[in-house]
Amino acid sequence: MATWITGTVVENKRWHDSLFSLRVKTEPFEFTAGQFVRLGLPGPEKRIQRAYSLVNSPGTEILDFMVTTVPEGELSPRLDQLKPGDTVEVSQPPSGFFILSEIPDGRSLWLIGTGTGIGPYFSMLGTEEPWERYQNIYLIHGVRSQADLIYPELIHQWQDRYPNRFTYQPVVTREPVVGALQARIPALIRSGELERATGGTLDTDAQIMLCGNPQMITDAKAELSAKGLEINLRRRPGNVTVEQYWK
Structure with a gap:
């Protein structure tokens, strides 16, 4: 069963109109390079969530996610609007065998x-x-x-x-x-x-x-x-x- 921790956005790095890097600070957790977590935001009925790979390496303080904005998507346009100080939920534990x-x-x-x-x-x-x-x-x-x-x-x-x-x-x-x-x-x-x-x-x-x-x-x-x-x-x-x- 996945659990969730709350992260605080420290940077929303804009690469171009539909591509950005969301950098988030959470409590420390262990993962293996190549794994992913889910990012989530509250929805009207349930949490809206999607899997994103961790771009940062293990042991680094800030989590880094590459996100492409899908205009008709439920989550990515909302992640696109996040700014420093906003919060986002991060799933635990990390998953994946692409390691x-x-x-x-x-x-x-x-x-x-x-x-x-x-x-x-x-x-x-x-x-x-x-x-x-x-x-x-x-x-x-x-x-x-x-x-x-x-x-x-x-x-x-x-x-x-x-x-x-x-x-x-x-x-x-x-x-x-x-x-x-x-x-x-x-x-x-x-x-x-x-x-x-x-x-x-x-x-x-x-x-x-x-x-x-x-x-x-x-x-x-x-x-x-x-x-x-x-x-x-x-x-x-x-x-x-x-x-x-x-x-």
């Missing part, structure tokens, strides 16, 4: 996400585990426009700290952006362009995590399967781990 302890070892780790599906990866990269277990880490972010490429300060931090081990590759589909690829991620996997751009190899020494748009996940799984990379399951370890981020 690094569920991922086999390998030479490289590919963190592939679209939109806000990149959130869990920021939480993971802020811990020591991925850097201790994998020689090379590739962060691939697929978005529609350049304005969706967020948290640049974190990305620059890892680029500076691990210049020969960390590669960030933006993918922007609806406008040309310097340094970004411009095609759907599954197509980039199929053509080999993603590997050429990053200098990495999608082979059996790689572990690939997929999170975000369900069609991207379906199509990317098919392209990776064609390369001999199968889904990672507890009963049958593989190379591809999926989070069905959109419900």
